[in-house]
Amino acid sequence: MTRILTVEDIDDIAIGAGILGTGGGGDPLIGRLLVQKAIRDGLTVTVVHPDEVPDEACVIASAMMGAPTVVVEKLPAGEEALNSLRALETRIGKTADFIIPMEIGGLNSMIPLLAAAQAGIPVVDGDGMGRAFPELQMETFGVYGVPGSPLVVSDANGDHVVVETGDDNVRMESFARAVTIRMGGAAYIAEYPMSGADVKRTAVAGTLGLAQSFGAAVREANQAHSDPIAAIASVVQDSIYGYAHVIATGKVTDVQRQVVDGFSSGTLKIAVFGAEDELVIDFRNENIIARMVDPAGHSEVVGVVPDLICVLDSDSGEAITTESTRYGQRVTVLGISTPEIMRTPEALKVWGPRCFGLDHDWTPLEQLAAPKQAAPAP
Amino acid sequence: MTRILTVEDIDDIAIGAGILGTGGGGDPLIGRLLVQKAIRDGLTVTVVHPDEVPDEACVIASAMMGAPTVVVEKLPAGEEALNSLRALETRIGKTADFIIPMEIGGLNSMIPLLAAAQAGIPVVDGDGMGRAFPELQMETFGVYGVPGSPLVVSDANGDHVVVETGDDNVRMESFARAVTIRMGGAAYIAEYPMSGADVKRTAVAGTLGLAQSFGAAVREANQAHSDPIAAIASVVQDSIYGYAHVIATGKVTDVQRQVVDGFSSGTLKIAVFGAEDELVIDFRNENIIARMVDPAGHSEVVGVVPDLICVLDSDSGEAITTESTRYGQRVTVLGISTPEIMRTPEALKVWGPRCFGLDHDWTPLEQLAAPKQAAPAP
Structure with missing residues (x-):
């Protein structure tokens, strides 16, 4: 199942990663151009499935850290x-055999492909x-016991910082975030050094x-x-994500955005076509909760993190990030459920709704969508 | 000239380091108690003069970084x-033979003594x-070409971060500062790994x-x-600092303090005894400029950074930090000139008045104190 990615494959991945960004993760544009240039320059992006990674292999996660909007400028x-990657290899005294993306959504689908092509090693699918997700402790690797540190964060000057917090991935995130801000708001990390066995056990495959x-x-x-x-939903049904449905189709009527605690937070309102209802989506970098509000003001949760709330252009099907949302856009909001590995109690402790400041427990998308049962007669 | 410090020596060093703190650097109290406890517990603090350090020895600078006021709580x-120290040794693949204090003023006179006693190696005098000084690039080591990085910053949780900025000590300062803030506002560093030859060439001995x-x-x-x-001034005259004089004796009439850009900045006013003049001292962590203002409002600079402007308790002779200055205190302001190694053009580029936001060039204290010459007749 080893395969070599073409320039056209990269186009497709960028579109799909935008959708999986669920409003955040940044536009893959700049990353896509860098990877495509690398391929045109003769470098090779090889992808292998986790099952093909030997148990004893050394695998390192790669990503951009910070504000994707900074990367554009x-x-x-x-x-x-x-x-x-090189500095982390030096630190751990091992050479990476594979790179694995930290985050598939948005720009970070591309950065690991670039690093792997430059290093001449395959990327794990x-x-x-x-x-x-917005923070470095929100990774399945950490959820299932792989320490995130040592982590290395590098900037365009060739400077780097090594963060050592043992298995405390929250403090790792805090220190790396502080340095990233000083590095100009966008930096590049290598983290979660792990074995092939760890990858098979912990990655979203x-x-x-x-x-x-x-x-x-x-x-x-x-x-x-x-x-x-409909084509995206059909792909979901054949994947480990398993379930998708259109939450609403409508027109963007309002977007409120502010930066709070370093997050781009706000609310997006959509007038639902063919109904009096309004779909209200709160975001914190990513879309975190969608509520359907009827004309009487009664609201009902119709999707909540970690399930994916994807705001898509109704015509093209491509993702619209929270930054690029504008009044008047015709959008379709597609809910995609999370795979099993992302909805265990351990996982929900790290990225359940309360981790984003919501006063809600998680209810799976497919359950929210099920026809409401009348209460049984007494 | 190797000597072993006693508990009483530590008392004396703490008092002197307070004076050399020139308003900042933090009260040595907590550090003094830790070093004295270490000595009472059987550890040894050995001091050697730079001349005794072999050229090829490995020397590492040690300090607390952040807000000394945090250390009290x-x-x-x-x-x-x-x-x-241990993490930096691992990074550079060498074991330190000596520790050198980063900063003699205030609390940082004590932290290196503690680290050296724990490591069982001598401290360089x-x-x-x-x-x-407030920042890590403001060190003679860096002024004379020793790179500050790799630097390690550690916290009380056992976490640490390695900063690698080559010879860019300003970026090193920035990254380490950001991490220190996330570590709770006070952390502990090892930096400027250097040779004994470097120490002899660059340290303030x-x-x-x-x-x-x-x-x-x-x-x-x-x-x-x-x-x-008078006793302090007499010690200065026999040292490489060479020159000291009393700028004014008076009563504190006003202190304005605010935190700007992470610095404790403000102004201290002293009604000068036996005159109508007011001495106005601006501080930015440390005292940076002293101006004598006459009743007509004409002001004259009487001391400016890097020369030491030391506000001392008129009775005891002990230092009063900018944080502990209060209305009504009877104080004597002692100016102490800087040694030659701190007043070269390279040095003044790093800690001259303009590095602290002052629109002044540096005029040596002894020149400011000299009787004014009448302008020559035309």
Whole structure:
């Protein structure tokens, strides 16, 4: 199942990773261009499934850290992620055999491909988030016992910082975040050094392939003038995510955004077509909760983190990030459920609704969508 | 000239280091108690002069980083500075033969003694600041070409961060500062790994001894009911600092303090005894400029950084930090000139008045104090 990615594959992955970004994760654009240039320059991006990674292999997670919006104005020098990889290898006294994406959603689908191509090693088809999340402790690797540190964070000047917090991934996140801000708001990390056995046990498997399938489905539907969103939902049903449904289709009527505690937080309102209802989505980098509000003001939760609330362009099926949402856009909100590995009690302790300041427990998307049962007669 | 410090020596050094703190650097109290406990527990603090350090020896600078006021409420666990030393040794693949204080002024006179006693190695009698300064690039080591990084910063949890910025000590300061804040506002560093030859070439030599001589002079003057401040000035005259004079004696009439950009900034006003003048001292952690203002409002600079502007208790001769300055205190402001190694063009580029936001060039204290010459007749 080892395969080599083409420039066209990268286009598809970028589209799919935008969808898996669930509003956040940043536009993959800059990363896509860098990876495609690397391929055109003769480098190779090889992808292997987690099952193909030997148990004793050394695997390192790679990502951009910080504000994806910064990357658009402050382009990477190009070798930051590789520099972090090399410094982490030096620290642990091992050479990486594989790179694994930290986060499949958004820009971070691309950075690991670049680092792997530069290092001449394969990328594992999987990641630690199965979507986009805002913080480094929110990774399946950490949820299932892999320490995130030592972590290396590098900038475009060739400087780097090594963070050593043992198995305390929250403090690791805090220290790396502080340095990233001083590095100009965007930096490149290598973290969660682990074995192939760890990868098989802890990664969300197949997410690079899933992103690519999303992108291919969207591309092909657009070529065939068929419904790209139905095509995405159909890909989901054949994946470990398993369930997707359209929460609403409508028009963006309002977006409120502010930066709170370093997060881009706000609310998006959508007038639902063919109904009097309004869909209200709160976001904190990513979309975290969607509520359907009827004209009388009664609201009902219709999707909540960690399930994916994907705001898509109704025509093209491509993702609209929270930053690029504008009044008047015609959007379809697609809910995608999370795979089993992301909905265990251990996982929900790290990225359940309360981790995002919501006063809600998690109810699975498929359960929220089920027809309401009348209360049994007394 | 190797000598072993006693509990009483530590008392004297703490008093002298307070004076060399020139308003900042923090009260040495907590550090003094930790070092004295270490000595009482059987550890040894050995001091050697830079001339005794072999050229090829490995020397590492040690210090607390952050807000000394935090240390009073968040006591160190006790081995943070040693942990940083050990992690830096691992990073550079060498074992330290000596520790050198980063900063003789204030609390940081004590932290390196503790780390050295714990590591079982001697302390070099000298430092990188010759006083207290607020930032890590403000060290003679860096001024004369020793890279500050790799630097290690450790906290009480046993976590640490390695900062690698090559020879860019300003970025090193920035990254280490950001982490220190996340570590709770006070952390412990090992930095500027260097050779014995580097130490001889770049350190401000003999400052631990100078602090101790200051402390002894104050103690003996108090016992003899003689003038402690005259005793300090007399010690200065026999040192590489060379020159001291009383700028003013008076009563504190006003203190304005605010935290700006992480610095404790403000202004201190002193009604000068036996004159209508007011002495106005601006501080930014440390006292940075003193101006004599006459009743008509004409002001004249009478001391400016890097020269030491030391506000001392007129009775005891002990230092009053900018945090502990209060209305009504009777104070004597002693100016102490800086040694040659701290007043070269390279040095003034790093800690001249403009590095503290002052729109002044540096004029040496002894020149400011010289009787004004009438302008020559035309």
